[in-house]
Amino acid sequence: MRDRFRLTLAQLNPTVGDLAGNAAKARSAWEAAREAKADMLALTEMFITGYNTQDLVMKPAFVLDAMARIEALAADCADGPAIAIGGPWIEGADLYNAYYILKDGKVAARVLKHHLPNETVFDEVRLFQQGPVTGPYSIDGVRIGSPICEDSWHPDVAETLEETGAEFLLVPNGSPYYRNKMDLRMNHMVSRVVETGLPLIYLNMVGGQDDQVFDGGTFVLNPGGELAVQMPVFDEAITHLDLVRTEDGWRAEKGELAPLPSEWEQDYRCMVEALRDYLGKSGFKKVLLGLSGGIDSAIVAAIAADAIGPENVRCVMLPSEYTSQHSLEDAEAVAKALGCHYDYVPIGPSRQAVTETLAPLFGDRPFDVTEENVQSRLRGLLLMAMSNKFGEMLLTTGNKSEVAVGYATIYGDMNGGYNPIKDLYKTRVFETCRWRNANHRDWMMGPEGEVIPNRVIDKPPSAELREDQKDEDSLPPYEVLDRILELLVDEEASVEDAVQEGFDRETVKRVEHLLYISEYKRFQSAPGTRLTKRAFWLDRRYPIVNRWRDGSGT
Incomplete structure (x- = not known):
């Protein structure tokens, strides 16, 4: 024996x-x-x-x-x-x-x-x-x-x-x-x-x-x-x-009793490893992304730098006349802090050409979301052209809050082969940026220290597709939106459950509506790192056409 x-x-x-x-x-x-x-x-x-x-x-x-x-x-x-x-x-x-x-x-x-x-x-x-x-x-x-x-x-x-x-x-x-x-x-x-x-x-x-x-x-x-x-x-x-x-x-x-990192470190490591292996196992060695000066593209740039090294990451600023000076400065500051390649490609001339081409059809119709989306789609077109020319995978940068309610332009800023933050709500994006600034580990290929300037984290989020635009013009404050989404998506709760938690019924119904009508966008979106049990793709499979709405409590 x-x-x-x-x-x-x-x-x-x-x-x-x-x-x-x-x-x-x-x-x-x-x-x-x-x-x-x-x-x-x-x-x-x-x-x-x-x-x-x-x-x-x-x-x-x-x-x-x-x-x-x-x-x-x-x-x-x-x-x-x-x-x-x-x-x-x-x-x-x-x-x-x-x-x-x-x-x-x-x-x-x-x-x-x-x-x-x-x-x-x-x-x-x-x-x-x-x-x-x-x-x-x-x-x-x-x-x-x-x-x-x-x-x-x-x-x-x-x-x-x-x-x-x-x-x-x-x-x-x-x-x-x-x-x-x-x-x-x-x-x-x-x-x-x-x-x-x-x-x-x-x-x-x-x-x-x-x-x-x-x-x-x-x-x-x-x-x-x-x-x-x-x-x-x-x-x-x-x-x-x-x-x-x-x-x-x-x-x-x-x-051996290896220590278990905090949930913040494990989430960040998960996004880094997901991107590293997605690229490595599919044969890509380099990436590019549109760097807007905002927080979402900044954290994606940091994840990419940590995954494959900053020398393999191309950051592209594509400004329009609505892009603020702060955004121009912040985008360049992020690229410089990370040590990534930085390109500046204005979309003004392209946008003017599209405007003139469509003018006979659009006539006197007022400026609206159409023209806003043309800007986003021009950026997507130019980024995909660079991806093709340089053999670099384009990363898309929409967080889970935006992906959930469709606050993104299909064939525009949704273009790309992978989205590391697809399952990260906006409120967690803020905290993840702060965590990365304060922490560095051996498995990170990017530099130590503050790689995302505090003013990028602190400024009000904006798509900058029109004058003085802020995300909260179109959406509830992110701390409200994210909790409602956690209830409706992650917990499969009812509208009445959200109301009982203290949220305004009209706001909850609006978020529910946006969630359901955005399914077609998610169906066509890039894959992204799964961080929760209710990530958008295999975890949550909803019909694209769906006319049911929750009438609980009414």
């Missing part, structure tokens, strides 16, 4: 669809495990394919390729520790989310995911068949149970594994970030430990995939819920965990 078991935990960043690259990462981690004389290497859920694959995993050729890569990995890594790796499995006509156990040159066992998440960003009921609840697998006489991700959020799978002889639980995850999710993970895993009396290893991947960021934070709990190991969030890392048999059963030896 063995008294020690060494498990190498690989908290790595796979790329969706890069089967060869992901297999190479697995092989490199296996070599580290072999050098450390580990008994087994553990990788995360669906590691060979990357995660979240969405409908890509429904393509049979892709699944067969992934399965072949796993079999090749087993053969190539026969002489050394076992490997546990996530990937798809076809059995007959059924497709499963599986956890493969590779030993002695072959697939020694498979665990099939039982509970398939079908909420927020997950559609696994659509993609996979439900696997049976089975017992543990054995590695060198040690019996290990592996509830796959969602399986560990329910008591039945872990209890069955304990009842059928599992000596500890290894949980492979593809669990994406949202604000304060770590507390929820920890609470569920402590429950499994208390219910089973077994040590539990919660192994999570890292890295960005489209809107989602997997934040790692792998941890190990001993019976009773005591934290034995806490790996860092967001960083790739490999840890060698030793489990020992005691008279009371298996226990994990104490290891």
Whole structure:
């Protein structure tokens, strides 16, 4: 009977669809495990394919390729520790989310995911068949149970594994970030430990995939819920965990206890990592953005500089006659503070040409939102031209408040390939700027210190599309707007709930109206970093045409 078991935990960043690259990462981690004389290497859920694959995993050729890569990995890594790796499995006509156990040159066992998440960003009921609840697998006489991700959020799978002889639980995850999710993970895993009396290893991947960021934070709990190991969030890392048999059963030896950053730091890190991986995994090395002198474009410029280095960020000021001197000065100050390239491209001549072209059609009709939007669309056109010419991805800079109520111009300032602040309400943009000015970390590639001047943060927000324009001319104050949106969007509350909280009914109904009629804009908007459980895209799927309005309390 063995008294020690060494498990190498690989908290790595796979790329969706890069089967060869992901297999190479697995092989490199296996070599580290072999050098450390580990008994087994553990990788995360669906590691060979990357995660979240969405409908890509429904393509049979892709699944067969992934399965072949796993079999090749087993053969190539026969002489050394076992490997546990996530990937798809076809059995007959059924497709499963599986956890493969590779030993002695072959697939020694498979665990099939039982509970398939079908909420927020997950559609696994659509993609996979439900696997049976089975017992543990054995590695060198040690019996290990592996509830796959969602399986560990329910008591039945872990209890069955304990009842059928599992000596500890290894949980492979593809669990994406949202604000304060770590507390929820920890609470569920402590429950499994208390219910089973077994040590539990919660192994999570890292890295960005489209809107989602997997934040790692792998941890190990001993019976009773005591934290034995806490790996860092967001960083790739490999840890060698030793489990020992005691008279009371298996226990994990104490290891690294990495600190967990504040929610402000984790949100900011999430936006940086999302952009860094979105660019890196899609092949872009540089970005550009319209830098208006306002707070939203300033924080996006800072995120971009921190993600890929200021030398790879082009900031473009595109002024019109409504652009204030303050904005001109502030935009240049932000670019200079960050160390980014700065271009000055006035839109006046282009705007005059468009005005003259449309004059015979528009006749004596008064200036209105049409002419305002022409300015925004000219900026979008010019920025896209620069993106094409220089091979730099255009970033768009609308915050969640604007995205929610449609306070943005489609085919104008909404142009772009990615939006790092798409899930960040305006009131949080202000605080995020203050946080970044006061904090610098090793993972930031931008400079230390105040990179967003205080007057950019403090001045009244304005689109500057007409004389003396302010956002509050068209919208409620952001502290009011954001709380109403939190209720209607994030909490799915009713109009009456918002009124009961103290908001004016007419204001709430207006915000609700703007929210619903802006769905078509969001449908065409760039993807952006997911920070909450109700981000605009996969988390919240509303019809574009929708005539229902909430009449509660009327």
